Amino acid sequence: MSAKERIKEAVEVLKALGMPRGQLNERSALTLLCLLDLRPNTPWSESRRPLLGITPMMAFFAKNYAKKYAPNSRETVRRFTIHQFEQAGLILKNPDKPRPINSPDNVYQVEANTLDLLRTFGKPKWRKNIAAYLSTRKTLRERYAAERVMATIPVTLPGGSTIELSPGGQNILIKEIIDNFCPRFTPGAYLIYVGDAGDKFAVWEKSYLAGLGVTIDEHGKMPDLVIHHRAKGWVVLVEAVTSHGPMNAKRHQELKALFSQASCGLVFVTAFLDRRTMSKYLVDIAWETEVWAAESPTHLIHFNGERFLGPYQHAT
Numbered sequence: 412m413s414a415k416e417r418i419k420e421a422v423e424v425l426k427a428l429g430m431p432r433g434q435l436n437e438r439s440a441l442t443l444l445c446l447l448d449l450r451p452n453t454p455w456s457e458s459r460r461p462l463l464g465i466t467p468m469m470a471f472f473a474k475n476y477a478k479k480y481a482p483n484s485r486e487t488v489r490r491f492t493i494h495q496f497e498q499a500g501l502i503l504k505n506p507d508k509p510r511p512i513n514s515p516d517n518v519y520q521v522e523a524n525t526l527d528l529l530r531t532f533g534k535p536k537w538r539k540n541i542a543a544y545l546s547t548r549k550t551l552r553e554r555y556a557a558e559r560v561m562a563t564i565p566v567t568l569p570g571g572s573t574i575e576l577s578p579g580g581q582n583i584l585i586k587e588i589i590d591n592f593c594p595r596f597t598p599g600a601y602l603i604y605v606g607d608a609g610d611k612f613a614v615w616e617k618s619y620l621a622g623l624g625v626t627i628d629e630h631g632k633m634p635d636l637v638i639h640h641r642a643k644g645w646v647v648l649v650e651a652v653t654s655h656g657p658m659n660a661k662r663h664q665e666l667k668a669l670f671s672q673a674s675c676g677l678v679f680v681t682a683f684l685d686r687r688t689m690s691k692y693l694v695d696i697a698w699e700t701e702v703w704a705a706e707s708p709t710h711l712i713h714f715n716g717e718r719f720l721g722p723y724q725h726a727t
Contacts, residue, residue, distance in 0.1 A: 414476045417444065417451045424532055427541050430499060439492045441478055445471040446502060446521050447529060455532040460521040462507060465489055493519060500548060501525050566613075568602055569593055574613045581635065582607060584651040587705035588636060588682050595709060597640040597647055604637035606651075624674040632669055635682075639675070645722055646670060647678040652692065657681045663697035676722025 421440035430439070444450075445468045447458040463471075465485050472478040480488070496502045502519045510517055521529075528544045531537050566586045567573050576582040585605065593600050605614035620627065620637065623646060627633065636649040648666050650658050658666075658681040670677055679700040683689040686704050696702060702712040 412451050414451045417449070418476065420455075420532070421449075424529065428499065428501065429545065430495065434492060434495050437478070438480075438488060439495075441472045441476055442468060442488060442492045442496070443501075444476070446496075446519065447526070450475045456530050456534075458521075458526060458530050460523070460526050462518045462520050464516065464518050465493065566590070566605075568614070569600055570602075574605070576605075576607050576613055581651045581653045584653055584682060584684050584705060585635060587684065587708075588649060588651060588703075591705060591708040592649070592680075592682065592703055593638065596703075596711065597638050597643075597645075599640075599642055600647070601639040601641060602636065603639055603646075604633055606633065606635045624672045625670055626672075627669060632665065634666060640678075644675050645678050646673050646675045647680060649680045649682055651682050653684060653688070657692040657695050658697050658700045659695040660697045663700060678722050 418437055418440045421443050422435055422437075425439055425443060426435055446460070446463060447455075448461050449455065449458055465488050468488065469480050469482075469485065472480060493502070496519075497504055500522060502521055502525075504519055505517055506520050507518065524544070528540055531540050565573055565575055566589050568589065576585060585607075589602070589605070593602075601616075601619070602614050603616045603620050607613040617627075619639070623639065625646075634648040635651040636647075638647040638649065639645075640647055648670065650656055650662065656662070658679050663679055666679065667677065679697070681692075681696055681700060681702050683692075683702070683704045685706040689702060689704050696714055698714050700714050702714065704710075
């Protein structure tokens with residue numbers, strides 16, 4: 412059997428074991444094969460469970476599969492393969508004796524029941540055995556999915572419906588905007604679009620926006636929120652900034668062009684979690700836009716003194 416075919420088999424095994432997509436790759440396949448002491452022509456039935464550190468694993472990759480990783484890839488193997496194998500219960504860390512968490516002498520070994528299972532790969536009883544094995548434990552993919560659901564950020568929209576934003580990124584700020592900016596500055600508003608750091612968009616009322624004269628197909632150019640302030644007849648475009656991307660002059664012009672056909676006046680807002688973050692970007696924020704900080708939700712900063720929150724008329 413060729414090395415390529417054996418690696419493909421190992422990926423198939425990892426998929427059957429319920430590993431997440433991030434571990435269905437050559438690096439993880441080679442790690443599994445190494446921990447089983449499987450060379451391209453070694454039958455799965457002869458799998459073993461040697462104690463190995465990551466550096467010897469990488470030497471195994473090079474010697475038996477002609478896959479040479481740079482020395483600095485050692486941490487990648489540990490963080491993005493070994494760690495997940497441990498979480499899934501496929502391998503044990505330091506089963507011979509305890510070692511410090513970050514010890515360079517840490518070693519790993521395939522768990523005994525997992526070894527028994529993998530020795531049957533390719534045999535008629537494999538499917539029955541994998542089903543029995545998985546029935547006694549939750550796959551890592553399932554566990555990650557459950558953790559992701561538990562960590563989602565629930566957000567109640569102005570109309571009363573609820574959405575779940577993926578955890579992390581700027582979604583904490585997006586929740587603050589919906590919960591605290593909208594009731595104060597766009598009461599009774601309709602949320603046309605809400606971006607999601609993990610799932611691209613959580614709300615996307617494309618036909619509603621078309622009814623306001625705007626047709627957009629490229630989601631990548633959208634601001635983080637598009638709000639229709641129906642009482643005022645405004646479309647409010649909000650950028651939620653936690654680490655980058657304030658409403659600078661370039662972005663201001665891009666959004667004006669993108670929403671140039673809107674039948675409503677345009678309002679541009681940059682939102683921050685706090686004033687400390689805001690202070691880092693003040694020099695970049697475009698004139699004729701607004702700034703809001705979640706820590707002071709009742710106030711706006713107006714970049715131009717001509718008026719408070721509202722659209723500006725621009726010569727065409």
